[in-house]
Each structure stands twice: as structure tokens, then as C-alpha cells.
Amino acid sequence: MQNLSKNQQIIFDLIDKSPQPLKAYSILFNVQKKGIKAPLQVYRALDKLVEIGKIHKIESRNAFIACQNSSCQISKATAFSICENCEKVTEINNSSLSKYLTGFKDKNGMKYNKYNLEFFGLCKKCISKKI
Amino acid sequence: MQNLSKNQQIIFDLIDKSPQPLKAYSILFNVQKKGIKAPLQVYRALDKLVEIGKIHKIESRNAFIACQNSSCQISKATAFSICENCEKVTEINNSSLSKYLTGFKDKNGMKYNKYNLEFFGLCKKCISKKI
DNA sequence: TTACAAAATGTTATATTATAACAATTTAAC
């Protein structure tokens, strides 16, 4: 766990406080008052934060969420549940699932060193609202 | 299995013949000689093809691949292996995996109706080349 | 066979997401 640089810390703090995933340009808008003015500054910080496992990218949403586990072994094994109604995203921390997927071998002979899994459905709240 | 419209058929044929996933603007470039001139025409066909399960979107690559199974129950349960060296993508068809994931229940009480899984690593060829 | 609705198409403009290229500054290691 290394120290974050100024821009990395500003952007991580914002994402970490957010209850839902944030998009890059929404992050940009929110950190402009702190002196981060250009998309590239945001993307560079995001790249680094993803690389060190402090945040994850939700690929189907082009959005970023703070890691809710212990940096997921540097983002090598990630799983999320995504509510298609309210867009709430939760990181799944389930050892049976991660064991199964980490140990998974397909017949194609590929050697996997990473996976990303996204489940879609309705969250408890949205089910109970019968939406 | 409904019939495809003209644009849908043109674009599906192109994707289906391709050994690797295709990106939207690469598709656009390749079908301009067939009269499809605007991005929106491509995206509309892609949306429809995804909806009916003839193709899948590889989210981490923003690219599209023809379904290699039987339209994956209308794209509700998809898994891919992606070589990070040569970018070869293969659709995984493994009933143990799909059973496990379709039956997966997390403690958060969410009801899942869909998932997408992407494995990353090195394909056989790239391993043997020791890249 | 006409009338209607749904789906698909055509077209222009624009929004959103992401990177290239280059220069300067800060940080960390030796």
C-alpha cells in the first residue's frame, strides 16, 4: 500500500465518498475547484488507482468505484452486482465465488490471471418497490 | 430466431466472418461500400443484434463478437476469455460455469437475471511463444 | 387492399469517453 500523489488522493477521496460509481467527466467537474482541470489529469489518476487496486472500473458503465475489499489482490479478481433500475453497484466479496473462478480452467488451454464479473438484476429496494 | 433486416444482416455477416471482435467504427468503415454511412446506422444494428443474442459486446474492449453458442438465451449469461497479448477472444461454453453463475446468490438479496464474465490471460499460442 | 402500427432507415449534429504529444516539475533512490 503505497502513498498516493496529490491528484490521486483527491480523486480517490471523491470516489471513496461516493455511494455510487462515478464517471470520469463527473469526477473532472467535481475536482475542478481543487485545481484538476483537464481530462487527462483525471484519467491518469484513475489508471494508477485501478492499477494499484484502490478502485475498479465498472466496464459496462464506464464508471469507477472504490474497492470495498482489500484492494482485491491488485484488481485481479473482481465481481459486482448492478441494479438495472437504480444503478446501485455493490462489490461482491464471496470466497466460494472467487475460489471457483480463480480455479476455473476451460478446455481452450488458456491461462487466466484475471477476471471481471458483472451481475445484473434488481436490488432489494427496487424489487420491493415492484419497479 | 427472427429474420434480420438489411442493415442488421450486413453488419452481422461482417462480425460473424471476423476471427476477432470488431469495433463499431471499424464496422462502419467496412460497410460503407454497402451503403451504411453513419455511425447511428451501425449502432442501431448492433443494439438490435445484441438484444436478440446474435452478437455480444466485449465490454472491456468496446467490441462486438458473434455468439458462438445458441444465442446464449438472448445474451443473459455470457463468458469470454481474452488474450491480453494478441487480443483473441473466445466465448466460453461451459455448463458447469453457467450453472454455477446462474445459480449464484449473494448475501445482498439481489435477484440476478443476467451476468457477463470476462477472463484475461494468455492464449495457448501466446504462451508457447513465451511472450 | 387499405389502413394502421411497429420497426427500420436516413441524415445532421452533438455528446461522451479517452488518448497523443510535449514540456515542466516533483519525488525517490543512489
Next chain:
DNA sequence: GTTAAATTGTTATAATATAACATTTTGTAA
């Protein structure tokens, strides 16, 4: 202190995707 690596700053541009609106085609049923 010198150097290399990482980070930052800045402008421009590339790549991905959708909005809005008009028209045409297709399927269905009176």
C-alpha cells in the same frame, strides 16, 4: 547533489456513442 522515475500541466484530437427529426418499409388485421 545527480540522476531516473513518477507525476503534473496543457493543448489538441481521437474514439465511442446518442439526440432529434423526417421518411420508408414491413407486418398485421379489418
